[in-house]
Amino acid sequence: xxxxxxxxALDALHxxxxxxxxxxxxxxxxxxxxxxxxxxxxxxxKAGLFDLSHMGEITVTGPQAVDLLDFALVGNISTVxxxxxxxxxxxxxxxxxxDDLIVYRxxxxxxxxxxxxxxAQIVLDALVARSGGFDAEVxxxxxxxxxxxxxxxxxxxxxxSITDADLDGLKYYAGLPGTVAGVPxxxxxxxxxxxxxxxxxxxxxxxxxxxxxLTEAGEGVGLIPCGLSCRDTLRLEAGMPLYGHELTTAxxxxxxxxxxxVKFEKPGDFVGRKALEAAxxxxxxxxxxxxxxxxxxxxxxxxxxxxxxKDGVVIGEVTSGAPSPTLGRPIAIAxxxxxxxxxxxxxxxxxxxxxxxxxxVVALPFYKRQx
Amino acid sequence: xxxxxxxxxxxxxxxxxTAEDGVATxxxxxxxxxxxxxxxxxxxxxxxxxxxxxxxxxxLESTKSVSDLYSPVTGEVVASNQDVVDDPSLVNSAPFxxxxxxxxxxxxxxxxxxxxxxxxxxxxx
Numbered sequence: 308x309x310x311x312x313x314x315x316a317l318d319a320l321h322x323x324x325x326x327x328x329x330x331x332x333x334x335x336x337x338x339x340x341x342x343x344x345x346x347x348x349x350x351x352x353k354a355g356l357f358d359l360s361h362m363g364e365i366t367v368t369g370p371q372a373v374d375l376l377d378f379a380l381v382g383n384i385s386t387v388x389x390x391x392x393x394x395x396x397x398x399x400x401x402x403x404x405x406d407d408l409i410v411y412r413x414x415x416x417x418x419x420x421x422x423x424x425x426x427a428q429i430v431l432d433a434l435v436a437r438s439g440g441f442d443a444e445v446x447x448x449x450x451x452x453x454x455x456x457x458x459x460x461x462x463x464x465x466x467x468s469i470t471d472a473d474l475d476g477l478k479y480y481a482g483l484p485g486t487v488a489g490v491p492x493x494x495x496x497x498x499x500x501x502x503x504x505x506x507x508x509x510x511x512x513x514x515x516x517x518x519x520x521l522t523e524a525g526e527g528v529g530l531i532p533c534g535l536s537c538r539d540t541l542r543l544e545a546g547m548p549l550y551g552h553e554l555t556t557a558x559x560x561x562x563x564x565x566x567x568x569v570k571f572e573k574p575g576d577f578v579g580r581k582a583l584e585a586a587x588x589x590x591x592x593x594x595x596x597x598x599x600x601x602x603x604x605x606x607x608x609x610x611x612x613x614x615x616x617k618d619g620v621v622i623g624e625v626t627s628g629a630p631s632p633t634l635g636r637p638i639a640i641a642x643x644x645x646x647x648x649x650x651x652x653x654x655x656x657x658x659x660x661x662x663x664x665x666x667x668v669v670a671l672p673f674y675k676r677q678x
Numbered sequence: 679x680x681x682x683x684x685x686x687x688x689x690x691x692x693x694x695x696t697a698e699d700g701v702a703t704x705x706x707x708x709x710x711x712x713x714x715x716x717x718x719x720x721x722x723x724x725x726x727x728x729x730x731x732x733x734x735x736x737x738l739e740s741t742k743s744v745s746d747l748y749s750p751v752t753g754e755v756v757a758s759n760q761d762v763v764d765d766p767s768l769v770n771s772a773p774f775x776x777x778x779x780x781x782x783x784x785x786x787x788x789x790x791x792x793x794x795x796x797x798x799x800x801x802x803x
Contacts, residue, residue, distance in 0.1 A: 327712075342770070343741050344716045536715065536741055606719040608739050629741055630718040637718075660744075 315360035316453045316511035317518055324532055331535060332424035334361040339534035346537035347632040350500050353529030354459035356521055357538060363427020364452045364508065365420040365434060369443035372416050378577050379437040380408070381560060383570035387412045392480045392497055396560055396568055397430055402582035403556035404563070406430050407548065409497060411482045419448070419493075419508075423550045437578060453514035457521055457530070458504030458541075465525040466505050470494065479503075488520035499538060501545025501674055540629045543638065546600065546672025552611055552626040553598060553640055559583060561590035564598045564671075596623060597648035600673055601666040603637035606630075607659045609666070614658040615641050622647045625657060633674050640671065680798075681707060682774055686788075687797035690748040693774065694791060697784050701756055704749065705778040706738065706769060709801040714740040717766040722747070722758040722780050729755060729780075731788050736779070738769065747779065751788040757781040 312335035315321075321328065326337035337358060339346060349355045367376060376384040382395030392411045396404055406426035411419045422430040427449055434445045457466055467474050472485030472494050482495035490513040498504040509517055522530065539549070548554050553563055560569050561583070569583050589595075601609065608630050615623035623643030631638040639657065647655060650670045656663035685693040691710035695703040711717065719739035729735040729749035736747035758780040762768050768777040792800060 327715075338742075339715060342716050344767075540741065606739075607721075608719060608744070610744075630716075630739075 313361075315358055316514040317358045317360065317455075320515055320518060321358065321532075326532070326534060329535065332361060334424060336361055337532070337534040339536045340532045343534065343536040343540070344632050346531060346533040347540050349529060349531045350459045350502055350533060350537065350541055351633060352460065354457060354461040354465055354525050355500075355533035355537070356518065356525065356530055357456040357458065357533050358514075358518070359454040359456050359506070360452070360511070360514070361424035362454050363422040363424055363430065364448040364454075365422065365427070365431050366446040366448045367418045367420060367434065367443055368416060368446070369441075370416055371442040372418055374575075375434070375438050375441040375443040375445075376410060376418060376420075377573055377575060378441070379434055380410070381569040381577060381579060381583065382410070383573040384410060384418070385573065389415060390481055390483050392482055392495060394480070394568065396554075396565070397433060398559070398579035398583065399556060400579055400582065402559040402579045402586050404550075404554045404558055404560060405433060405556065406550055407554055411493070411495060413482070413484075413493065426550060451510070452508045453511040454506060454508055455514060455517055455521070456498055456504060456506045457525070458498045458500045458533075459502050459530075461525065461528040461530065462502075462504045465521060465528065465530055466494075468524045469520050474505075488517045490517060492517070499547060500541040501547070501672070502541075502676055539627075540632060543627050543629055543640065544631055544633050544672065544674035546640070546674075548640075549627060559586040561586040562594075562596070566590060594645045596642040597645050598626075598671065599641055599643050599648050599650075600669040600671045601625070601628075601639040601641055601655070601657065602634065602669055602673070603639075603657075604665040604667065606637065607662075607664050608637040609639040609641075609657040609659060609664075613639075615643050615666075616656050616658050616663050617647055617652075617654050619663075621658075622655070628657075631673060638673050639666070643668070681709075681794040683794045685774070685794065686750075686791035687794065687800075688748065688750045688791060689800060690750075691801070692748060692750045694750040694788065700783050701781050702751060702784050703778050703781050704751070705773055706747070707797070707801070708773045710745075711770045711773045711777070714738060714743065714745060716741050717769040720762050720766045720769065720779070722763060723749075723755045725755055725758060727755045729753065729782060731786070738766075749782070750791060751782050751784055751786075753782040753785040755780050756783050
């Protein structure tokens with residue numbers, strides 16, 4: 308197996324824009340083009356353009372596609388209407404999270420599952436393994452799509468100028484096929500930034516043309532290309548989990564405070580049901596640790612793996628941390644012992660290279676957009 | 679990017695000015711600033727501290743990482759740039775000018791510093 312990083316269809320374009328590239332889950336991806344802070348602010352106040360072609364698309368089709376997904380995933384996919392999308396997870400038999408996903412219903416019996424790049428193969432393998440006995444086909448479509456996102460308050464206006472699709476009728480977490488800059492695309496109103504925005508699934512050969520058309524359409528309203536660095540600080544401010552940080556196979560959705568994605572009321576069995584029922588009960592009665600937000604009083608930045616401390620004792624661990632451009636202070640998401648997880652808990656700090664820096668415990672998210 | 683000819687450089691990407699009245703200025707290079715990304719926090723040595731060539735004397739933190747700051751020279755710190763402490767983005771916007779980090783009364787001639795051309799070749803490689 309080759310270890311050379313994979314390149315997206317927009318690779319040459321990123322290099323011509325002077326992007327700093329980084330290896331991410333085996334892909335060579337733009338980390339930032341110039342200042343990641345400026346990119347972050349652009350998405351919050353105007354618009355940003357992202358190449359997300361590393362995300363893993365898996366298509367599930369057939370008369371029993373929905374039954375397979377209801378069995379393989381923890382969500383109730385039967386209730387997803389045509390043209391709608393759902394945030395969900397795929398778990399192990401023991402309830403551990405394999406990945407978090409968005410499932411788009413593209414047609415009556417056609418669904419697209421979008422997995423994280425780092426887990427796409429695992430999700431594909433699990434779906435195939437769980438498809439036995441169902442009249443459904445699981446197809447690896449990772450190479451069939453490029454994915455471009457335009458995110459931020461100006462994004463509806465920008466996209467509207469180059470598409471015939473009815474964006475006003477396209478709700479959050481919905482997707483419809485349309486034409487963007489003259490080429491076919493699946494237009495979804497989803498994102499990972501905490502802002503309004505769209506994700507465009509395209510044929511890779513169309514990616515460059517659409518990127519350029521969006522750049523042109525957004526020129527007058529402050530759209531700039533954005534890398535994965537600001538995507539991380541945007542999702543962190545919005546309190547959205549990142550697989551490998553807040554979500555792992557050692558944790559159930561209930562441990563991560565996302566038990567709402569598990570739908571016990573759906574008919575039939577699903578992988579992990581029994582273990583998750585126990586996890587739900589545990590989370591209710593005796594939660595070991597809870598996911599909280601931390602805001603620094605100082606300026607030193609907490610990073611994943613740093614200890615959360617109180618009175619010199621370790622009470623938790625940081626899973627993600629970064630300077631927050633919106634708050635102007637460092638922020639973190641951390642798992643903290645339930646006894647110290649209440650917002651406003653006094654005396655909580657983060658061990659930053661040996662110094663216990665004071666932090667305020669807050670409820671997530673750090674940032675919520677005004678609608 | 680171009681590295682000013684009148685400065686000397688370390689392989690840790692600091693620059694050092696020629697001493698005037700025994701005092702030299704230290705900063706990080708534009709190459710280093712670009713590699714770090716937006717600097718959000720600077721911990722600089724305090725006035726009166728003694729710094730030692732090749733040893734850490736502070737840290738620079740960016741969105742994605744934290745880097746130790748090495749002193750290119752041995753001596754006593756006579757100034758540290760409060761403007762950078764207040765607004766660390768100066769390190770990105772003007773690494774060779776307003777983004778300087780600290781000034782040292784040089785106690786010993788630093789060794790193994792690179793010329794601008796040598797550093798340019800080093801950082802390109």
